[in-house]
Amino acid sequence: MQPTVQPFFESVTGTVTYVVFRSGHPECAVIDPVLNYDPKAGRTSTTDAHRVVEFVRQHGLQVQWILETHAHADHLSAAQYLRHELGGAVAIGQHIRTVQSVFKTLFNLERGFRVDGSQFDHLFREGEKFSIGALAAKALYVPGHTPADTAYQIGDAVFVGDTLFMPDVGTARCDFPGGNARALYDSIRKLLALPGDTRLFMCHDYPPDGRKPEWETTVLAQREHNIHVHDGITEAQFVRMRETRDATLAMPVLMLPSIQVNIRAGEFPPVEENGQSYLKIPLNAL
Template identity: 50%
Template sequence: MGTSPAVEGFFDEASNTISYIVADPGTGACAIIDSVLDIDYAAGRITYDSADRLIAAVRERGLTLQWIIETHVHADHLSAAPYIQDKLGGKIGVGARIVEVQETFGKVFNEGTAFQRDGSQFDALFEDGDTYQIGNMTGFAIATPGHTPACMVHVIGDAAFAGDTLFMPDGGSARADFPGGDAGALYDSIQRVLTLPDAMRLFICHDYGPNGRAIAWETTIGQQKADNIHVGGGKTREEFVKFRTERDAQLAMPKLIIPSLQVNMRAGEIPQDDSGVPMLKVPVNGL
């Protein structure tokens, strides 16, 4: 809590994702968290406007990119990590349990033996409790499985980045019904996050403006403990699991889940066919 990084959020309207530039005020070193690659899925067309916004901001502010962090393998947008790395450098990091996600969805997408399921597509695999440096700031990785096995919350000074583990207090929490998800594990992970100091800033990855409010992405641990509609006010594990299970059964699959999983489990690289042409698969009745 002794360090207060400069945090700038970038909202992607197409996927309701917030990407972040997190900078060390003392050195100008920074990290990008949860970047977005644009896709017109119907047309099979990739573009880079969202990533270019992040790249331009890093350059305009005179920052040096050291890390490109994925809080988890997203199912609702594609990662722009390799595109950004090519322009600005930095290491791509994700939770070490990515290997479980790769194993699960390697089978779903019939990837065969050419697809490595060891996390080697990433530059760093974070274990629970691992630390890393952004200039003079120390980042701290907390494993928060439940939404996916590889989810992590990253704490950098007085700021924590929740990924999909928590939404804004009136948004609650993420679903836990994807392969490898677990509502009970998600509750346990959230309770662990809520042991952080009440004053800590908490930045979330998605917001949908419940009940027509303006899009928002910053809250605090104290606000979450008091007001989160799914876990706040002392709600029990049993209450949460019952609610989450019933709610998840009513949810449709994210529109971009099929391309997102194939790309994101590869650290943002688009898969190719045997002739080297970028190509996505659509498994029938596989999810």
């Protein structure tokens, strides 16, 4: 079964949000929605998320799921805005609990912040099957970039989150807390063991100079052309490359604000006694 996939590219963070549905059926899923954030002003906006809302309404769709592939470190999630506007259950992989535990300590979050994933409406188990109306779907556990990454296989399409990028860009970094290059290699080989014509949809694109943003490729194209992990690259070679490369990378601009929101399923931190919500910046901790 081949779902219809509508992408929405957010150029500031290079993130792609997807609306996925079966043609002729109203049920849909939204994957990895972006909340715009101005780090200089500390101000959020819903410009890009509203594009998704307009598309869903114009096409008479009904949001059944709002799926997060992981707790992103490069953009804030618009999951709560979309749920308020369109409904749907916000879901993520069950290993989000590990990420919540790490960052509750790092940010010294409020005592009442729970590390059981209960901020989300549903936590997927490895291999758990679910449906989007008439579409059959399955959650695939693909750790490495973080310990909690989940990909979503929907018909002939897989939404890979931060595992693979387009073949000329390579693979995701593994130096965040709980990341592991060996685990990422195993996760990628798991994805690349799927049939060669399986469509793969990226969470991000950071195009080289001269190329427009792209986000759809295939298993075969990745196996033949991915600059980091094409067929013939051993685990040892990949780990050496990934760890060496990661050591040169700066932290994402939005890592500290985004994680605090995303481990809450897109909710802001609790309002304080002055009526204002705040994000924390831990000094000299990373």
